[in-house]
Amino acid sequence: MSTFFDPHQHDTLAAAMARIIPTTDTPGATEAGAIDFLESYLAGIDRIYAKPDGSGFEALTGRRADAWRRRVEILRSTYVEGIVDLDRRSADAYGAAFVDLDAKQQDRVLTAIERPGESTALNTAQSVSGYAPVEPALQQASVEISLSFLALLALHTRQGFYADPIYGGNRDRMGWKAIGFPGPSSLAEVHTGRYTVIEYFADGSHEQEMEVTRERAKA
């Protein structure tokens, strides 16, 4: 697989992803291969959209391809600059590159980027950027290219953990298993209409509930 990041950049991003979705008593970004997802995404524009039947990826053409080339370039720049900043902060604080710090030190560096001036990680203040919907609004207004390094990496870690495995992450569907999402075994399952979640949708008592609603409608 072609890659954009050099080995140091790759390892630095993988280390940061391992703090974003850490390995606990359940698998994290490392086990799910989130870095493989990101490498695949930013290698070019050949793996932007999976074909909906899961048989491969769409070939982009025309203005759409132009836009994606531009977007990938912008995202690459955000990462390259972000990694330099991460290492500079790590060197200033601990005299080593980010990838060589221990987990606690890495958390402190990430926290300093997220909330300058705070030294303790992970309070429960409202998250203010990235995917986390401060408002439970629809996502269409979000623009990936305007995100800062950490917000972007958090978004891509999440995507690498939870996107359909065809994109290179969510290995063995472990992200879905961790949260109890019975995703399809392949995109083809949805494409053919075989994929159904009816047993999660309703539990059988809906008939009784619907009867009550019908009675109220008549009243």
Add this chain to the structure above:
Amino acid sequence: MSAPKPDRTDVCIIGAGASGAAAAKVLTERGFSVVALERGPWRTKETFGGDELANVNRYNLWPDPLLNPRTYREGADQEPVVQMFCPVPQMVGGGTVHWQGWLPRFTPEDFRLHSVVGDLEGTSLVDWPITYDELEPYYTKVEWAFGVSGLAGANAYEGPRSKGYPCPPLPLSRYAQKFHQGTRALGWNAFPTPQAALSRPYNGRPATVISAFAQQHGDPTGTRSSALNVFVPDALATGRYDLRPESYVRELTVDASGRISAAVYQNEAGETFVQEADVFVLACGAVETARLMLLSTSARFPHGLANGSDMLGRNVTFHEYSSAIGLFDDPIYAWAGGGYVSASSMQFYNHDESRGFASGGHIACAGVGIPLPINWGLPDRPLWGPEAKSMDEQFFNHSMAVSMVVHDMPQLSNRVELDQDVVDAWELPVARITLKPHQNDLAMGRFLVDRDADILQAAGAQKIYKVYPDKVTGNCSHQHGTARMGDDPGTSVLDRNCRAHEVDNLFIVDGAPFPTATGANPTLTIMANAWRVAEHIADTRGQKRG
């Protein structure tokens, strides 16, 4: 060298989404030849699938903001910023391609809100020039064309119906049951949300599969009703619908008498064509319709087509969507079925003086955001780290939203114009939105989110978040009001039949004619009104055709 001219047609419709396709069906079935110019692609159901990353996060169906930017500013004294304000998919079928398809009717009061409320300071609140009763037959026609699933009579605030729903309501989801438990405990009226999904086979299409991928996903099975799989095939079946995708109209030209002579458009290869027609129908969505008219300047209309009154682009409304979120001990799987099935209430929809603000909005059960693994979230989940991961694991299957739609008030200063600096990938100026919410909008939002929370509380939620809307962001993809219909040419762009006061062969059938936003999902009414206007066009031109 002059641009090629395809054969002249009876009616040229710009846009093949909900309203354009509805109008095309009616006009072609009445014997008129229609050329449809749709700027986006003509995708088929085989190109749709269950891919959260592509559909929600990577602009597979949404417009790409790098190609189709918009700008936004709160007031005329501010610098506009590039922002994806109120996008809608640009393709054959438009927003109906990826919708969940909530299809409530507006209430009779919606059409006469100024009479009910009176003057409201800072707004341009008016009655509609048409009534619920005038539109009712067309509601029924659309519901029966689509096979809408619903329960007639269940919504206590609905106007009189000439006919029930063609399909029974969808089964109650676990999250809908919570909603109904809550509203019943509170003594509030609730009803199954009328929906575009088929609860049983209808017109040759099988019942809709209950998948996790619905809201914001195209339907690969073609069973969820849309303009793409209902109106477009109907129009094509007549042999009189010439649907041209990837055909981007840059300008409407007018002749010496001020009538539209042609639509000038570009195909994907960048070649320019001039399409002549007797009648032109705009169906681009309220923002893009206004933009196209503003782009169409001439000696006769120096400030935009049919804009002698300076009303074009004004009074734009967008709704705003927000929620209370509840966590439950038992699993409710609020992604199942797509997350938006199927419980609603209009208990706080019609005006009630005692609430301290005008009008109200539709409340319904929902998933949290797009309730799929990537895009699900809670307001207090950190951006990263073990706590964020733990919240995903604990609450993904135990959370739901009760959401509401703000009925934002029309204001003259809220408007769509052309941006002076930013152009799209075709080098045309983009739409610039200037919009500041009215205090009525914010008060209504707070009130309705509190009622959302009441429902969750009464349903036994163990924790509740209230997310009050503090601005209008266009997050509903609903847009209305840029070319109001009205009886007074001084304060409206269109007459009661949605014909331009100043251009007698120009009609608009999307949300642009709506004088007010109302508090409900607009697309059923947009399609019903498009059907009405198309019938009017056919009726008034029928003699010519013989």
